[in-house]
Structures are given as structure tokens and as C-alpha cells.
Amino acid sequence: MTQHKFTMDLTWSEGRNGxxxxxxxNLQxxxxxxxxxNGPGIGTNPDEMLLGAAAxxxxxxxxxxxENSAIAVVDLSLQSEGFVNVINGSFTYEKIVHKPRIVVEELSERLERRITRLAQKAEQTCMISKALKGNVAIEYTIQLIKANL
Structure with missing residues (x-):
């Protein structure tokens, strides 16, 4: 078994709105x-960082x-959204929605099905998705585009 260790140091001033x-x-x-x-909104926050880790x-x-499936991708981008609800005064991270945009050289129904299966597999096998499973719903909607070459 190989174990990887990541460290983070934090300093904090004042109380809740510090x-x-x-x-x-690689992050400061x-x-x-x-x-x-109702905070100061300076820098990032746990909600963005959780969304960033998942995305x-x-x-x-x-x-x-x-890449492992030898699918010729011209461009891959992702927009992700995190939804936090307030229930009885308590903040709850409800769900994350990933919206990958994939541009491919050729596009067929067969390739579309393969890419859709891979998008699902990515959500199921990503270690952050697995860590959040059962606590935060994770969804995805794919936008597939044929490149104009």
C-alpha cells in the first residue's frame, strides 16, 4: 500500500468574521x-474549496x-456548481453538479454512449466523489460538440 500525505497550515484572526x-x-x-x-467574503472559503476539490x-x-479509451478530444472544460442549503440555521452542502463540455473530432451515437459511460465512471471513481458519497449528491450533465475542423 502506498500512502500519500498532504499538509496544510492555517492561521486565523478574530472570531466568526475573521x-x-x-x-x-501549491496553494496560498x-x-x-x-x-x-454574512461573512467578509475575503479570499476563498470551505464551500468553494470543497467544490474545487470535487471539480x-x-x-x-x-x-x-x-485518454485511456483513445477518444480524440479536441477540448475538455468543466463548469461545476455547489448548492448549500440552510436548514434550521445549519448550513448543509446538498449537491454538486458537474457540467463537462467535450469537443471531439468525430461524433457518433456509439461514441456519445461511450463518453456518457466514461462521465458516469469518472463520477463513481474520483476519490473526492467517493469521499462525499452518501453526504453530498453529485450529478453531471454532458455537453458534446463536434469540432469544426
């Missing part, structure tokens, strides 16, 4: 509660599956 600093190997940013949740894991996994 501002912090997050430092990791300010953090605070977002304006939408980056999904797109990397999806790109790997497409």
Missing part, C-alpha cells in the same frame, strides 16, 4: 466566510478515462 491564511505546497490564499453567509478530481479522472 480572516485567515491558508498555505499548502486568504480565507473567510463568504458574503452569502478538479472529476475533470482529471474524466480526462484520464477519455
Amino acid at each position: 480572516i485567515g491564511n491558508l498555505m499548502a505546497h 490564499t486568504k480565507i473567510s466566510i463568504p458574503r452569502e453567509m 478538479t478530481c472529476y475533470v482529471i479522472t474524466f480526462a484520464t478515462l477519455l
